Amino acid sequence: MSTSAVFSRIVGSGSCLPSRAVSNDQLAAEMRSRGIETSDDWIVERTGIRQRYLAERGTTTSSLAIEASRKALADAGVDASEIDLIILATSTPDFVFPSTACLVQASLGNKGAAAFDVQAVCSGFVYALTTADSFIRAGRARCALVIGAEVFSSILDWNDRGTCVLFGDGAGAVVLRAASEPGIEAAELRADGSQMHILSAAGNVAYGQVTGDPFLRMDGQAVFKQAVTVLDRSARSVLAQAGLSLSDVDWFIPHQANLRILTFLARKLDIPLEKVVVTVDRHANTSAASVPLALDVARRDGRIQPGNRVLLQGVGGGFTWGSVLVRM
Ligand code: UT7
Numbered sequence: 135m136s137t138s139a140v141f142s143r144i145v146g147s148g149s150c151l152p153s154r155a156v157s158n159d160q161l162a163a164e165m166r167s168r169g170i171e172t173s174d175d176w177i178v179e180r181t182g183i184r185q186r187y188l189a190e191r192g193t194t195t196s197s198l199a200i201e202a203s204r205k206a207l208a209d210a211g212v213d214a215s216e217i218d219l220i221i222l223a224t225s226t227p228d229f230v231f232p233s234t235a236c237l238v239q240a241s242l243g244n245k246g247a248a249a250f251d252v253q254a255v256c257s258g259f260v261y262a263l264t265t266a267d268s269f270i271r272a273g274r275a276r277c278a279l280v281i282g283a284e285v286f287s288s289i290l291d292w293n294d295r296g297t298c299v300l301f302g303d304g305a306g307a308v309v310l311r312a313a314s315e316p317g318i319e320a321a322e323l324r325a326d327g328s329q330m331h332i333l334s335a336a337g338n339v340a341y342g343q344v345t346g347d348p349f350l351r352m353d354g355q356a357v358f359k360q361a362v363t364v365l366d367r368s369a370r371s372v373l374a375q376a377g378l379s380l381s382d383v384d385w386f387i388p389h390q391a392n393l394r395i396l397t398f399l400a401r402k403l404d405i406p407l408e409k410v411v412v413t414v415d416r417h418a419n420t421s422a423a424s425v426p427l428a429l430d431v432a433r434r435d436g437r438i439q440p441g442n443r444v445l446l447q448g449v450g451g452g453f454t455w456g457s458v459l460v461r462m
Contacts (some may be wrong), residue, residue, distance in 0.1 A: 148203065150198045151187040152304070158184060195227060196228045202307040202430075217279045219269055220244070221252055222252070223258025225259065226284045247279075254323075255451035256421045256449060257450050258423075277311050285303045297350055300391070315461075320372040321459070323456040325455075327345060330453065361389075364449060365399055370456040388449075390414035390424040396458070411431070413428040421450065425446050438462055443461055447456060
């Protein structure tokens with residue numbers, strides 16, 4: 135390996151959504167038929183979500199991840215055989231094992247890359263990207279595929295209106311390559327396990343049975359407060375690490391959980407709303423997929439240009455959070 139290649143750079147991106155878009159009105163009508171009251175007005179006012187994409191039974195996290203990965207490889211002009219590291223962030227893996235990263239590897243026809251999953255819920259992509267960057271900077275990989283993919287609809291309690299209207303399914307991927315200049319300029323990952331109870335899916339498969347509660351449960355208000363506090367601190371911390379200020383950020387891509395969180399955070403950080411990439415209105419909260427999906431949308435529609443500085447942020451169950459500052 136060249137001694138000058140000590141940084142990593144995003145050289146391609148791709149994404150994939152299931153084909154079925156479900157509007158708030160469609161979801162509300164379906165829920166009402168089961169005696170659960172919700173409305174487009176409530177969902178839009180509290181979250182900014184207007185629709186979500188939901189996987190049909192049989193559409194797996196790996197199938198969405200594979201499609202997103204193929205697009206990212208094509209965008210980067212990289213052959214699957216060049217990949218020597220695959221990190222996939224998910225909380226809804228196809229199986230207990232093998233990892234979903236290994237399923238993606240097999241489908242792409244890659245042989246020999248290290249492949250593993252990262253479990254940091256909605257912070258998963260930021261965790262995976264930082265891990266891949268560290269591998270490349272340490273000389274342990276040269277070309278990584280980093281994926282966030284979820285079929286979150288599979289762990290929702292469709293009788294809990296406080297959570298089931300908030301989430302959607304999808305996948306996003308990037309190709310990260312060794313480079314002589316950054317690339318990833320700064321990163322910070324954090325967790326506070328003592329806050330595990332505010333967002334969890336505390337079930338398990340053991341002794342041939344599902345034990346515990348296999349559905350996602352959330353204290354929405356506690357998550358909201360925690361998210362804006364930690365993301366504000368984390369954004370300032372990575373900018374300081376890079377010796378830059380918030381005004382140097384061209385595009386801000388926080389985890390797409392709720393439009394109110396995004397706007398509140400942008401205001402706290404004094405980042406103009408025009409610089410915030412928003413996909414939560416169309417995708418809802420896709421957990422580990424939300425940040426790479428939004429990144430891919432904004433690259434493909436021409437907003438994010440080479441040379442732009444992009445601040446990516448994840449936050450979610452664990453409790454986990456993190457930020458990555460990227461020069462495109
Ligand atoms: O990726 C993980 C990150 N997750 C998040 O970032 C979520 C953060 N939290 C939130 O986004 C918000 O807290 C929610 C959107 C989850 C909830 O908004 P809220 O303004 O905190 O509402 P609330 O939980 O205080 O509920 C207000 C009312 C309640 O009724 P009462 O008790 O006031 O009569 C709820 O029962 O809204 C009711 N409600 C609903 N009504 C219609 C809860 N869900 C619904 C619903 N439709 N779907």
